[in-house]
Amino acid sequence: MVISDIQSDIRAIEEDAALHTATNFDNRANAIDFIDFHIIDRIDGLLQTAPLEELAVLRQRAVALKSSLEAVDTTLFAQLREQIRRKVYTGPAFLEMIRSYTANDIDQQAEIGYDNLDIFINRLLSDQDAPAPTMAVEPEMVFYQKTPARIIFEMMELAQLQPGDVFFDLGSGLGQVAILAHLISGVSASGIEYEPAYCSYANTCAEQLNLNDVRFIPINALQADYAAGNVFFMYTPFEGAMLQSVLDILQAEAQRKTITIFSYGPCSSHVARQSWLSCINGEGDDLYKLYEFRSVM
Secondary structure, eight states, rough: OOOHHHHHHHHHHTOOGGGGTTHHHHHHHHHHHHHIIIIIIIHHHHHHHOOOHHHHHHHHHHHHHHHHHHHHHHHHHHHHHHHHHOOOOOOOHHHHHHHHHHGGGGSSOOOOOOOOOHHHHHHHOOOOOOOOOSSOOOTBOOOOOOOHHHHOOOOOOHHHOOOOEEEEEOOOSSSSHHHHHHHHOOOOOEEEOOHHOOOEEEEEHHHTTTTTEEEESSGGGOOOOOOOOOOEEEESOOOHHHHHHHHHHHHHHTOOOOOOOEEEEEEEHHHHOTTTEEEESSSSOTTSOOOOEOOOO
């Protein structure tokens, strides 16, 4: 009965020709996920107790099916990256391209966690393998975690960046926030990142996509130069005294110009306590809400 169910699941995916259509990314991502966690994992569990040749053959069939679907994505994303390099997809055209492949996911209210939109963005921006960190984080630095893609698109909708704005991502990791900010708005974007391997990865992404106004700087956030920036983002890259010290540096910048800070995660409550900032969209007390702050000095 179990083997019959697995055969049926594999056959249903094999017979769905639409999954090999490039634009059918969402359903293909769901199918790949299903093959991974509901077919291959299930077979592996069964093989531990019943090493049947029929199960081994089914596993090979499932792996081959998964590979064929992944090959569609490999070709698709290589073509899309080339279009980005040639400046075909920028601004509204970039957003429309994302919508066409992700069932308008970027227009839905941000939810907790990651989904197919994150998979799409991960594959779109680079074909590199993510590097392992080479340095231990310093006290009060927080281990890197990618910003959910929905949060980035929500931020760009709120920010409405204009020519002349300069965007900074503090704790930029593998670079997705700054790269997306530039592709969506066209403004200059910089990432501040302590881990040099992440910076190298992110700069390579920007170079491969021909994004000359995106750069990533391997430096401690306390030592970075923020003079050019007026829009800043933090997905809780640090905490405690270090977070306060960085905010003090930004406060000094706010003496010269109005700045905007977007925050996500546990750092938001700390940012909300700064007397020189006004929260535009709430109290800063929800871990899973994107907040916008404006300087009031």
